[in-house]
Amino acid sequence: MVQINASAITYTKGGDISKILLGTAFSIDTQALGPRQVVIQALATPINPSDLNQLSGTYASKPNYTSELGTSVPVAIGGNEGLYKVIEVGKDVDTYKTGDWVIPKLPSFGTWRTHALVTLDNTENPDPFIKVSSDDDKSIDLAQAATISINPSTAYQLIDQFIKDWDPNGNDWIIQNGGNSQVGKFVVQIAKTRNIKTISVIRDGKPDQDEIVKELLDLGGTKVITDKEAESEEYISNIVPGWVSGGKVILALNCVCGKSGATLVSHLTGNHLTDYRSPHLVTYGGMLGQPLMYSSSESLFKNVTSKAYWLTANTKRNPQSKVETVKKVLDLYKSGDLKPVPFNGKEYNIKSSSDEYVKLFLEGIAESKNGKQVIIYN
Amino acid sequence: MVQINASAITYTKGGDISKILLGTAFSIDTQALGPRQVVIQALATPINPSDLNQLSGTYASKPNYTSELGTSVPVAIGGNEGLYKVIEVGKDVDTYKTGDWVIPKLPSFGTWRTHALVTLDNTENPDPFIKVSSDDDKSIDLAQAATISINPSTAYQLIDQFIKDWDPNGNDWIIQNGGNSQVGKFVVQIAKTRNIKTISVIRDGKPDQDEIVKELLDLGGTKVITDKEAESEEYISNIVPGWVSGGKVILALNCVCGKSGATLVSHLTGNHLTDYRSPHLVTYGGMLGQPLMYSSSESLFKNVTSKAYWLTANTKRNPQSKVETVKKVLDLYKSGDLKPVPFNGKEYNIKSSSDEYVKLFLEGIAESKNGKQVIIYN
Numbered sequence: 001m002v003q004i005n006a007s008a009i010t011y012t013k014g015g016d017i018s019k020i021l022l023g024t025a026f027s028i029d030t031q032a033l034g035p036r037q038v039v040i041q042a043l044a045t046p047i048n049p050s051d052l053n054q055l056s057g058t059y060a061s062k063p064n065y066t067s068e069l070g071t072s073v074p075v076a077i078g079g080n081e082g083l084y085k086v087i088e089v090g091k092d093v094d095t096y097k098t099g100d101w102v103i104p105k106l107p108s109f110g111t112w113r114t115h116a117l118v119t120l121d122n123t124e125n126p127d128p129f130i131k132v133s134s135d136d137d138k139s140i141d142l143a144q145a146a147t148i149s150i151n152p153s154t155a156y157q158l159i160d161q162f163i164k165d166w167d168p169n170g171n172d173w174i175i176q177n178g179g180n181s182q183v184g185k186f187v188v189q190i191a192k193t194r195n196i197k198t199i200s201v202i203r204d205g206k207p208d209q210d211e212i213v214k215e216l217l218d219l220g221g222t223k224v225i226t227d228k229e230a231e232s233e234e235y236i237s238n239i240v241p242g243w244v245s246g247g248k249v250i251l252a253l254n255c256v257c258g259k260s261g262a263t264l265v266s267h268l269t270g271n272h273l274t275d276y277r278s279p280h281l282v283t284y285g286g287m288l289g290q291p292l293m294y295s296s297s298e299s300l301f302k303n304v305t306s307k308a309y310w311l312t313a314n315t316k317r318n319p320q321s322k323v324e325t326v327k328k329v330l331d332l333y334k335s336g337d338l339k340p341v342p343f344n345g346k347e348y349n350i351k352s353s354s355d356e357y358v359k360l361f362l363e364g365i366a367e368s369k370n371g372k373q374v375i376i377y378n
Numbered sequence: 379m380v381q382i383n384a385s386a387i388t389y390t391k392g393g394d395i396s397k398i399l400l401g402t403a404f405s406i407d408t409q410a411l412g413p414r415q416v417v418i419q420a421l422a423t424p425i426n427p428s429d430l431n432q433l434s435g436t437y438a439s440k441p442n443y444t445s446e447l448g449t450s451v452p453v454a455i456g457g458n459e460g461l462y463k464v465i466e467v468g469k470d471v472d473t474y475k476t477g478d479w480v481i482p483k484l485p486s487f488g489t490w491r492t493h494a495l496v497t498l499d500n501t502e503n504p505d506p507f508i509k510v511s512s513d514d515d516k517s518i519d520l521a522q523a524a525t526i527s528i529n530p531s532t533a534y535q536l537i538d539q540f541i542k543d544w545d546p547n548g549n550d551w552i553i554q555n556g557g558n559s560q561v562g563k564f565v566v567q568i569a570k571t572r573n574i575k576t577i578s579v580i581r582d583g584k585p586d587q588d589e590i591v592k593e594l595l596d597l598g599g600t601k602v603i604t605d606k607e608a609e610s611e612e613y614i615s616n617i618v619p620g621w622v623s624g625g626k627v628i629l630a631l632n633c634v635c636g637k638s639g640a641t642l643v644s645h646l647t648g649n650h651l652t653d654y655r656s657p658h659l660v661t662y663g664g665m666l667g668q669p670l671m672y673s674s675s676e677s678l679f680k681n682v683t684s685k686a687y688w689l690t691a692n693t694k695r696n697p698q699s700k701v702e703t704v705k706k707v708l709d710l711y712k713s714g715d716l717k718p719v720p721f722n723g724k725e726y727n728i729k730s731s732s733d734e735y736v737k738l739f740l741e742g743i744a745e746s747k748n749g750k751q752v753i754i755y756n
Contacts, residue, residue, distance in 0.1 A: 060679045257674040291671045293669045294669060295670070296670040299684075303686050305684070310679075312651070313681065316651050317651070317654065
C-alpha cells in the first residue's frame with residue numbers, strides 16, 4: 001500500500017475567516033486507484049479575493065461540501081484556482097497522463113489542498129481539468145501557469161466579450177479603474193496585442209506611484225492617470241479627448257463602482273444620435289458596497305450599455321468557454337506577447353503538517369491586501 | 379394668387395420658454411406650388427416634454443434654424459410631433475395626395491405651425507412623411523392619430539427592442555416606473571397583446587390614486603403599485619415574487635432614475651450562474667438630474683444589462699425603423715387592441731392670429747405639468 005499524506009484547508013461553515021479555517025490531514029492510497037481515477041499534486045494555489053468572499057459566506061457561488069476527505073462532518077475545501085501536476089492515472093484514463101500540468105475547469109473545485117483524488121466518471125464534467133503544459137511540452141513556466149485560470153482569463157474575456165468590432169487601426173480605447181490590479185495589468189497587455197489603446201486609472205496618493213506608472217507603461221499601457229485626475233474636468237474635457245483625438249473610448253472596465261465607475265462613463269465616447277456603436281461600461285467587481293451609478297443624461301446621450309461580467313458565472317454556464325479562453329491565453333504566453341504579472345510566492349513544503357499548511361494560508365490571507373499571494377509547493 | 383395665411387411658433391435662440399416664443403405669421407402661395415411640393419395643414423400638434431427641453435436649449439437633439447418663413451433672421455420652429463392633412467400637391471408628386479393624414483418622419487421638423495410648404499426634392503429624406511390615414515381609408519380617428527408618433531412608438535420599441543425572446547405563455551413580466559405616464563399607459567396595452575404581464579409603479583400619495591389604478595388595470599395592466607410599496611422589503615421579497623411565481627421580471631422600464639430606478643432593479647429576476655437571459659434595465663428618461671444607479675452586487679449576481687433608449691436617436695440613425703414602428707402601432711389601433719390614451723385637447727381656430735397662436739401654446743406649456751396637452755385645429 002502506497003499512501004500519500006495530504007493536507008487541505010477546510011471549513012464546515014462560512015464566516016469569520018480568521019476563525020473558521022481547519023487543517024485537514026488525509027491520505028490517498030495510490031495502489032487502490034480506480035481505473036478512471038487520477039491523483040494530482042499541487043504546484044501552486046493562489047489566494048483570490050473571490051475565494052475570501054466565498055469563505056465569508058457572502059459569495060453567490062457557493063462551495064461544495066464533501067465527506068471525501070474522511071472527516072466526521074462534511075467540509076468545504078477552500079480555493080477556486082490551482083495549478084496541479086498529474087502524478088498517478090488509472091488504467092482506463094487516456095485524457096491525462098503523469099507529468100501533465102492541469103487546472104480545474106470549474107469553480108469551487110476546492111484547490112487549497114496538496115493533493116486530490118479525482119474520479120473521471122462524472123458525466124456532467126467528464127474532463128474536469130484543462131491541460132496547460134506537460135512533461136513533453138514545457139511550453140510555459142510555473143509563474144505563467146500558476147495564475148492562468150482567473151486573472152488573465154478575466155482580462156481576455158473582458159476585452160473579447162462585449163465589443164466585437166474593435167478597430168484594428170488603433171483608434172479604439174479602453175479606460176479602466178483598478179489599473180494596478182492583477183486583472184488591470186493583464187488588460188493592458190492583451191489590449192496591446194490587438195492594437196487597442198488603454199487608459200489605466202490608479203489610486204491617487206500611493207507612495208510608489210512612479211513605479212506603478214512605469215510598470216503599466218512597460219507592460220504596454222498607453223496612458224496611466226490617477227483617480228483624482230480622471231475625475232477632473234480638465235482631464236474629462238481636454239486632456240483625455242486630446243489623447244484619444246479622432247478615436248473612441250468604447251469600453252470602460254469597472255471593478256470599483258461608486259464615483260469611480262461614474263467617472264469612467266464620463267470618459268466614454270458615444271453619440272446616440274449618430275453612432276451605431278454603443279460604448280460599454282462593464283462591471284466585474286465592486287463588492288465594497290457602493291452602488292453602480294452614473295449620469296442618466298450621459299447614459300442617454302452617449303447610448304451607454306452597462307453590463308455585468310463574472311468569469312465564474314460564464315464558466316458554470318458554459319465550461320467550454322473557459323477552456324477556449326485558457327487556450328487563447330496560453331497562446332499569448334507562448335508567443336511572448338503576455339508576461340506573467342508578479343505575485344508574492346509563499347513556499348510550502350508538501351511534506352509539512354496540515355497545521356503548518358493552515359498557518360501559511362492565514363499569513364497569505366492577511367497579506368493579500370498588499371498584493372496577490374500564491375502558495376508554491378516544493 | 380391664392381394665399382394661405384399661416385402661423386408658426388418660433389424662436390431665435392433657446393432659453394427661458396416663457397420669454398423666447400415668437401408668433402410668426404407667414405403665407406403660402408398655392409398657385410406658385412412647385413411640381414415636387416406639397417402643402418400640409420395641421421390637425422393636431424402635441425406638446426411633449428422633449429419639445430420643452432429642446433426650446434430650453436438643453437436637449438441633445440438640436441432644432442433646425444431656417445429662413446423659409448421669410449423672417450429677417452433665421453428662426454427655429456417649435457415641436458417634433460404633429461398630425462397634418464395634405465391639402466395641395468404639386469403635379470409631379472405621386473407619394474402623397476390631398477386628404478392624406480401624415481406625420482413627419484424625422485425629429486425637428488418644427489411641427490408647431492398651422493401649415494407647411496414642403497419640397498420633396500431632398501434626396502436625404504425623399505419621403506418626409508408617414509401616411510397614417512386618408513380620405514379613402516379613415517381607418518383611425520384623430521385621437522388615435524394625433525399622438526401616434528412619439529408615445530405609443532416609444533412604448534412599442536421599448537418592448538420590442540431589448541428582449542427578443544419574450545415567453546409566449548405569459549411567464550414574462552415588465553416592471554415600469556412612470557406607470558401613469560403616457561408611455562406607461564401604452565406599455566401596459568402593448569404588453570398585453572403579447573401576453574406579457576406588467577407591474578406599473580405610480581407615485582405614492584396622489585389624490586386620484588384609485589382612478590389611476592383602475593385606468594391602468596382597465597387598459598390591461600396586471601398589477602399597479604406605488605413607489606413606496608415598490609421600495610419596501612415586503613414587496614421586493616414576498617409580494618411581487620408571489621405574483622411572478624415561476625415567471626421572471628425580465629424588463630424594467632425606467633424614466634425616473636435615482637432611487638426609483640434602483641428599486642426596479644431590485645425587482646428584476648436573474649441569476650448570472652444559471653440563466654442565459656439577462657434582465658434589462660432600460661432608461662428612456664430621467665432628466666431630473668438624478669443619476670442612474672443600482673446595487674452593484676445585484677447587477678453582478680443577476681447579470682443585469684442596463685441600456686439607454688431614445689426614440690429620436692433611433693429615428694435619426696434609421697428613419698425606416700420609425701416607419702415600421704408606426705405601421706405596427708397603426709395595426710394595433712385598427713385591430714382594436716390599442717386604445718388612445720386621453721390627453722387634454724386645446725382647440726385653435728386656424729384662421730386666428732399668430733398672437734393668439736402663441737398665447738394658446740404658452741397656456742398649453744404651463745398646463746403640461748398636469749398631463750399631455752395637444753393643440754387641435756379647426
